Each structure stands twice: as structure tokens, then as C-alpha cells.
Amino acid sequence: MSLIAALLVLAGAPVSAAPGVSTSLAEAAHALEAGRVEQARLMIGAAVAEGAAGDRLDRLLADLALARGEDSEAFAAYQLLLKRNPSDPQLFERAGIAALRSDQPEWATILLDKAVAAPAAGWRAWNARGSLADRSGDWALADRCYAAAVRLAPERMEPLNNRGWSLLLRGRPAEAISWLEHAAALAPEQQRISDNLELARTAAAADLPSRRPGEADEAYAARLNDAGVVADRNGQRDRARAAFARAIEARPDYYLRAANNLARLGPPPP
Template sequence: MIPTLALLLLAAEPDPAPAPSPPPIELNLSLTEAGRAIEAGRLDQAKAMLAGAVAAGAKGEPVDRLLADLALARGENEQAISLYQGLLASHPDERLLLERAGMAAIKLGRLAEATALLDRATRQADAGWRAWNARGVAADRQGRWDEADAAYARAAALDSSRAEVANNQGWSLMLRGLWGEALAAFDRAYLVNPNLPRLANNRELARAAAAADLPQRRPGELDDAFAARLNDAGVAAMAVGQAKRAEAAFAQAIELKAHWYSKAADNLAALGPAR
């Protein structure tokens, strides 16, 4: 016979909590379709689908991941990086989260944070060309050319079919005033994907800069000084009617994002239809 005290204790134990029921199949399908819509660039559709899924009870990490990806795709980078950082608290070494958080940080101009995130991403065994490509961009924004070269080389080695890498290499070389090398990089990108957005314009700028013999960056020259010389070259070209040379010079001065930005932008706008 079970003692009376034991019977009382057994009776006092609460019933075990029911196991949480898995999300309905319809919700899982809705989240999957929302992810596909984000990848395809159908961002308004993805937003509506996610809103519907949340209203129907979807929540947790699967939703947060999609919300972060949607925010990144929409350029809502503060929201994106906040969501990615929250997910990284539970998954500190997940390459995809680190990679995308790093991309958002670059777009926000938080370059030290971006570099740290992308360094962690590229240390992962499954790091792909996107992580290394983004690491190259972060290095470019800081004028760390050796790091940029190494990152782009690694990205190209991982996937030589990505025109984005050669295009970014071209911009990196343009920022250094290496016009001929930049044009060669843009030409490589063109052979891979001639329809890459902005590539045609990039090639034209590099071709004009190389043909017009724009100033090259001096060893150790800071952004401000190089941007000023490019702006001066553009003004001189504009004065004698060399519109293409002026456009190339002003565009590069703007890209450096120094305090000459507004002046060069005004000069470029002044070219108007002559371009």
C-alpha cells in the first residue's frame, strides 16, 4: 500500500505542461513563400505575407530572420542590424547572420562594427563569396587597400562567376586613381554579366578617366586631398568643353565622400544635358 503522505504528494504535483503545438502547416508555407519573395525582390508582397503570418500567430526566430532579411532588402538598415544582433545573441557564429549584419553596418557607415562582423563571418568554414566581397567593401571604405585586394581575391577564388566581385574590384581601383586597372576589372565583370546594374556606367567612367589621364592618387594621399585634385581636374575639363573627362573626375571626387562631396556634386549637376 502506498503511504497516505505519498498519495498526497503525488496528487499535489501539477499536470505536465502540454507540449507546444507546432505552427500550422499553412503558416510554415506562408513563411517559406515570404522568404522566396524576399529573394526574388518582391518586397511589398513579402511584407504583406509576413504581416499576415504574424497576425495568424507566427512568431519567434523564423519570423525574426525574415523580418531582418526584409529590412536589409528594403534599406531599413537600423532595423535589420538590430534584428540580426538579437539573433546573433543565440547564434554567435552563424555565418549568414554575421554576413548580413556586416552588410547592414556598412550601409550605415559603421565600418569598425562591419569589419568586426565580417571578420567573424569569414572565419567560418562555410564563408562564401558574399562575405568576402562585403569584407572588401568594408576595407575600401577605410582605405585599407591591401585588405581589400585580399578579400576580393578570396571572393573571386570562391566563385569566379560573380560579376559583382570584379565590379567592386574596379571601384576599389578607381578610388586609388588606377584608371587603367579599374577598366580592366570592369571589363572582366562585363564578360561575366553585361547586365549587372551600374556596370555600363562604371566602365564608361573608367574609360573616360583612363583616356583623359586624370590625376592618379599619390602614395599616402588622403581622401580630401585626392578629391580636391579630382574636382579641380573636372573644373578644368568642364572649362574647355571636355564633358566626359569632367564627369569622370567629379564622379570620383563624389565617391570619395570627403568634404568636397557637395562641391563636386554641384559641379557634376552643372554639366546637365551635356553629359
């Protein structure tokens, strides 16, 4: 049973909503916004048990699914909400992010274009639209999107990290370093940002990532594969081949992603 379905049947047949249900839902929404996902889940479950129902609950359930990484489920829930609220920019944003994360770029483009067209478009919408622009190589659009996201949320590490990754994809690692250093300073605990920063530094030095002390095979192989992707995008085919080959060697169970990337490059020229 899905998370949404489980919460909806948590209390059996709903009773009349208790007077404090509206407050409970507001507190659950605040917990979600603050990143306290498990607390929000418990609070939403309690509100359902008290008889919560309707559009506000449905939005929270969709937001909870998105926060938990249940992206396909979240996207389906947002689609239903959009049928009832066809001009809500916040729903465009969140549905677009869910579509992007569940690898539905066509839907993501439609929804995020509508989200960023709204006068009060938020940083998340601009940041997600920038990621889509990176995928298609529309660097001018990516620049506009990340600039808007950073302007709206200068304290958030996500647009800074994505801007740095975007520059890496364009073969500008030296420029990427400053953006990634800023992101890492804001969120030193985020391993993905640290990995991207190291990748930028090694790319600027025309080197490949070294294994860290105690680093697991899977983590090292993933970083090598990322280095190969960046090198390939920058036309450095020999370096890309070396990175993919080393990624395969680093993971004894055969790193399929790197193997596929290496096969796509083909053999080096004679």
C-alpha cells in the first residue's frame, strides 16, 4: 500500500473533523517546509485520524510524497490537484519537480515553464528549470534560471551547486569551483556538493579523482563515472574513457552505467 493510501485509511472511517485539525495541518506543513519529514508524516497521520479531508490534506500528502522521494506517486497526486486548481503556480512548481525527478522531461518542461512564468515564481521552480536547461544544453536559459534562483534564495546551496555543475558540463571547471565552494560552505555535510567540488578541482587540473581513505567501491566508481561524463561533455574523449574504465575496475560487481558510457564512446581512434 502506498504512503498516501496508508494515511487515508489510518483511522478507518473518517469522523467529523476536530476543531484543531486545521492547526494540525498547518503545523505539518511547517514541519515539511523545515525538512522534518518524519515528524510531518506523523502529524498528517494524526490529522487524518481526527477527520482531516479535502484539498488541503491532498496537497500535504502530495508534498509529503515528494519530500520522501516518492516522485511518481507525488506526480500523480499533483496531477489530480491541478485538475481542481488549474492555475495554481505552486502546484505547477511541485508537479514539475516531481516530473523532473521521475524522468518525465516533457511534462517537467510544460509545468516548470508555467511555474516560472508566474510573477511570484519561487527559487525551487527556477532551479529545477535550470536543471532541465542543462539537460538540453540550453546554457543561456540555464544561466537565467540559476541567476533568478540565487537572487531569490542566496542562502540555499541547491542553486549554487547546480550552477557549478552546469559550468562543469560546459568545460569551465575553474569557474565552477567558486560556486561549488560557496555551496559547500553553506552545507558542509552534503557529500554530493563535496564530490562535485573535488570533481571541479580535478577537472581543472586535468586529473581524475583519487580514492579517499576508506571509500566504498560504489561511491568511488560513481565519482569516476561523473568525471567521465564531464570529460565527455567537454570533448576530452581519452580522459572520459580512462575515467569510465577506472570506474568499472573500482567496482567488482561491474559498474553497468560506466560500462554503457564506455561502450557509447567506442574504441579510441587508431
